[in-house]
Amino acid sequence: MGHVRSLNRVILVGRVGRDPEITHIPSLEKDVAKFSIATTEGYMNKNNEWKDITEWHNIVAWGWNAKKVEKNVNRGAMVLIEGKIKSRKWKDKNDQDRKTTEIHVDNLVVLEKSNSDNMNKRNQEVDYNQNNEDPFSSQSDVESTPSVDVNSDIPYDESDGDPF
Numbered sequence: 119m120g121h122v123r124s125l126n127r128v129i130l131v132g133r134v135g136r137d138p139e140i141t142h143i144p145s146l147e148k149d150v151a152k153f154s155i156a157t158t159e160g161y162m163n164k165n166n167e168w169k170d171i172t173e174w175h176n177i178v179a180w181g182w183n184a185k186k187v188e189k190n191v192n193r194g195a196m197v198l199i200e201g202k203i204k205s206r207k208w209k210d211k212n213d214q215d216r217k218t219t220e221i222h223v224d225n226l227v228v229l230e231k232s233n234s235d236n237m238n239k240r241n242q243e244v245d246y247n248q249n250n251e252d253p254f255s256s257q258s259d260v261e262s263t264p265s266v267d268v269n270s271d272i273p274y275d276e277s278d279g280d281p282f
Contacts, residue, residue: 132157151187179223194232
């Protein structure tokens with residue numbers, strides 16, 4: 119049994135909690151995007167009341183995935199993330215040891231743009247109607263589904279000083 123393999127694989131579908139932070143790392147000649155997503159599960163409690171449980175996930179995307187995030191992802195977007203769990207240690211401003219768990223992206227799919235993105239597209243559609251030009255002619259990801267309100271009631275945890 120010494121050759122048993124294991125698998126570190128995560129698939130999440132959730133809403134982006136804040137606009138991604140994009141950073142260029144000159145020493146690596148790569149870009150990195152960091153953001154959070156919320157996933158919500160529900161259950162029926164003993165009083166027959168529906169309860170939601172929201173879990174926050176720190177997401178890290180490197181290279182071309184970071185570029186994809188920069189161009190297509192902002193707060194409120196619904197995304198599918200495939201990746202792996204990685205943990206790292208760091209020291210906070212009080213020199214206390216901390217540990218952070220992150221999801222490193224292997225694949226990212228934008229399932230739904232945020233409401234602010236939908237509003238921008240609606241404004242572009244008005245311009246299209248006035249100018250007779252197609253504002254989406256160069257875009258391959260034109261949204262065909264109706265917009266859904268972003269759940270702004272989901273609390274966001276700043277993680278007590280995590281440099282994430």
